[in-house]
Amino acid sequence: MRRRIIGLATAVAVVTISVGVAFGAGSHEVKDVTASKGMVAAANRLAAEAGVEILKKGGNAVDAAVATGLALNVVEPNASGIGGGGFMVIRMADTGKVVALDYREEAPSEATKDMYSSEKAKADKISAYGPLAVGVPGTLAGYQMALDLYGTMTLAEVIEPAIRLAEQGVPLSPTTAGAVESHFGDLSKFTPEKDNPFLKDGLPLEAGSVVKQPKLAKAFRLIAKDGKNAFYNGPIGRSMVDNIRNQGGIMTMNDLQRYQPVLRLPSExxxxxxxxxxxxxxxxxxxxxxxxxxxxxxxxxxxxxxxxxxxxxxxxxxxxxxxxxxxxxxxxxxxxxxxxxxxxxxxxxxxxxxxxxxxxxxxxxxxxxxxxxEHWSTTHVSVADVSGNIVSMTQTVNYFFGASMIDPEFGFVYNDEMDDFSSNPESVNAPEPGKRPLSSMSPTIVVDPQGRPFMxxxxxxxxxxxxxxxxxxxxxxxxxxxxxxxxxxxxxxxxxxxxxxxxxxxxxxxxxxxxxxxxxxxxxxxxxxxxxxxxxxxxxxxxxxxxxxxxxxxxxxxxxxxxxx
Incomplete structure (x- = not known):
């Protein structure tokens, strides 16, 4: 332990700024960032700033994590969002208790063990792209449970930065621009250009292009007003179900209405x-x-x-x-x-x-x-606040841009999480109604030998x-x-x-x-x-x-x- 603290002390001596950035894509230069009150590490600076904005307003780590996740839906839509799911590991400073929040997607009620087992299903990749690839989303329900049990702010309060980003526009990041280009064919197949804010004149936007997402902002404003019901029992969910079923999918409004996140004991x-x-x-x-x-x-x-x-x-x-x-x-x-x-x-x-x-x-x-x-998507957020509360959150829509379907009315990406099931009907991970597919997401919190937060x-x-x-x-x-x-x-x-x-x-x-x-x-x-x-x-x-x-x-x-x- 003594060697470890010496290493941290050295880092603090080298990096003395209280607000900083670690970025690169082209350099593996080490850029440790230090702070004393609160910190958010995320896949995009604008999302991290959204989380810190909430911390500065008095929110705790859970509030900030949800705000960061919602902002990531805007700035990194290829990797996560309200059309997906994920996991959150939370440690509250006052008790030292650690909980695991599961808001993983579920298979629709019409799913069957053999739905992906035929050679045609495999050849057409129906588990990965299009309407039969979409699992019942859990993200918004998970956020609501996290806030209700461990947060200090409302969903309406923490969604404000995301609404602002969607309405004012954000620069398209290099990773997202690359994802648009590499998935151009599938996106074009399942999402008309008029519903895809990342295309212009039939071509992918370049990195740095400012993208406004008014449809997504409309969804977020409805969520701010009506909470998760706007999704699971309201117009956002109905738009998703109608679009999926119109293209040959099996999801129903009942699937959305019965979805519940689960509070679990973490692996330890x-x-x-x-x-x-x-x-x-x-x-x-x-x-x-x-x-x-x-x-x-x-x-x-x-x-x-x-x-x-x-x-x-x-x-x-x-x-x-x-x-x-x-x-x-x-x-x-x-x-x-x-x-x-x-x-x-x-x-x-x-x-x-x-x-x-x-x-x-x-x-x-x-x-x-x-x-x-092999999958290429997913995103992770780590948050710590001034009181010592910690959140480690990993979430996804699976492939970059999920099922390659963007909601025509509300502008969010649908997951293709059904592809995480096995195509083998005999597998322990075969699809079944209400079943959650096996994941590799590993949001982790580490406590040192003295019982103090460590990582x-x-x-x-x-x-x-x-x-x-x-x-x-x-x-x-x-x-x-x-x-x-x-x-x-x-x-x-x-x-x-x-x-x-x-x-x-x-x-x-x-x-x-x-x-x-x-x-x-x-x-x-x-x-x-x-x-x-x-x-x-x-x-x-x-x-x-x-x-x-x-x-x-x-x-x-x-x-x-x-x-x-």
């Missing part, structure tokens, strides 16, 4: 005496993260060196085994009997650690009956979320990095698909000499560009309790930003 564990709280099923993120860290706790990573061949090899083997268990056992806990005791057990993790051969990559892993396709962290990146969060945590705890150092450090990832390990994928900043050693140990290697969106875009906040200082980092792989005061 320890790593080198730091206590971890992360998202529980139906997200696989937290429980798989805990399993990975339980395995890694058996090895002296700090002695081996950061991203050394031995460290990468050992972490990769841990990833493979944890992902094998993920595929075998995890799903919606309302439908699946999950062996929590085993998966979170240090004794079980020790048996897995003992299987790792330090000289040879595993070529066969325990059988897994499901896998997850809030998360990232987008589909299944790579889990491996990225594990690496960032070990970067801080084992390798004494500051928050942004840990986020900017080169990443790698691997998983198990069925009984076979996937390719070990690494960012190009990892030296060739390391890659050569890994190849000799039997790893199949694929090198990715260092700014490839594949590895997500993490946002995190570290706490230095001795100096009452917040230290934030945001990922230059996307448009990440930190604002504090």
């Amino acid at each position: 564990g320890t790593y080198r005496d730091y206590r971890i709280y992360s998202m529980c099923p139906p997200s696989s993120g937290g429980i798989t993260l805990v399993e990975i860290l339980n395995i890694l706790e058996n090895f002296p990573l700090s002695d081996w060196g950061h991203n050394s061949p031995r460290t990468i090899h050992t972490m990769t083997e841990a990833f493979k085994m944890a992902f094998s268990d993920r595929g075998n056992f995890l799903g919606d806990p309302s439908f699946v009997n999950i062996p929590y005791g085993m998966l979170e057990s240090k004794k079980y993790a020790k048996t897995l650690a003992d299987r790792i051969d330090e000289d040879k990559a595993m070529q066969e892993v325990p059988k897994s009956d499901s896998s997850v396709d 809030a962290l998360g990232t987008p990146g589909a299944w790579r979320i889990i491996t990225s969060v594990a690496q960032i945590m070990t970067n801080v705890i084992d390798f004494d990095m500051t928050m942004d150092e840990a986020i900017e450090a080169p990443r790698f990832t691997c998983r198990a698909i069925g009984t076979k390990p996937d390719v070990l994928q690494l960012e190009s900043r990892i030296p060739q000499s390391t890659l050569d050693v890994l190849k000799l140990r039997g790893h199949q290697i694929k090198v990715k560009d260092e700014f490839d969106l594949y590895f997500g875009g993490a946002q995190g906040i570290c706490f230095d309790p001795d100096k009452s200082t917040l230290i934030g980092g945001a990922d230059s792989r996307r448009d990440g930003d930190v604002v504090g005061y």
Whole structure:
């Protein structure tokens, strides 16, 4: 612990501004941002500023997180919004209690286990694009529950910055502009140009173009007036259902009306005496993260060196085994009997650690009956307030621009979360009415060995979320990095698909000499560009309790930003 505080103190000495920004996309320069009263780390500066605006008005971390999420719907609509869902992990300072709020999307009541199993369904990608891809959204219901239980402000108050951004217009970020261009064909297929504010004269807008979203502002004003009912039992929801059914979908108003977010106990564990709280099923993120860290706790990573061949090899083997268990056992806990005791057990993790051969990559892993396709979307927000309340929130519409459908009347993007179900009807993660698809989102809060807040962290990146969060945590705890150092450090990832390990994928900043050693140990290697969106875009906040200082980092792989005061 002593080494860790020295590292934080150094960061504070170097960065003395009280309000700052960490940004890049083109540079991995470390830009730790410090503050003493409150901080928001998000995927876009304007959204982070919206959250800090609420903090300065007296709102707490929960109020600010909701305000940030609503602003992200405007400035980063490709990744999240009221047409999607997500998870929130909350720690309230007065009690020290940590809760997990699940507002994951659900399958409509007409869903069936085999709806995506035919060769035609797979060829047409109906689980990923168009009306049959849309799950029942949970975001707005989740926000309302968070505010009701833990906030201090109303939904009408925290939505004000988002309304202003939608009406006045915002510059199109490089990431969103790239998402519009790469999904141009699917967006054009399912959303007419007149309903797509990101196209002009039949072409995608360029980065930096100012985009106004009056239809989305109209939706937000209705929500400010009537609350979540404007969506789940009002004109916003009716517009969505009508559009989906007119294009061949199965969602109904009853599906919206019966949707409820769920308050759950977080997945919990320890790593080198730091206590971890992360998202529980139906997200696989937290429980798989805990399993990975339980395995890694058996090895002296700090002695081996950061991203050394031995460290990468050992972490990769841990990833493979944890992902094998993920595929075998995890799903919606309302439908699946999950062996929590085993998966979170240090004794079980020790048996897995003992299987790792330090000289040879595993070529066969325990059988897994499901896998997850590559996704590119999702967003994360970390918030801390002056009272010590913390929110770690990850949410999504799944693919960039979700189902490639934008509501014709209210301008929000529909999710394609049904694609997170397995197409195999026999899978524990097959679609069923009211079922929530398995996720990898891993919003995480870490408490230090003395019981003090230590870190809030998360990232987008589909299944790579889990491996990225594990690496960032070990970067801080084992390798004494500051928050942004840990986020900017080169990443790698691997998983198990069925009984076979996937390719070990690494960012190009990892030296060739390391890659050569890994190849000799039997790893199949694929090198990715260092700014490839594949590895997500993490946002995190570290706490230095001795100096009452917040230290934030945001990922230059996307448009990440930190604002504090």
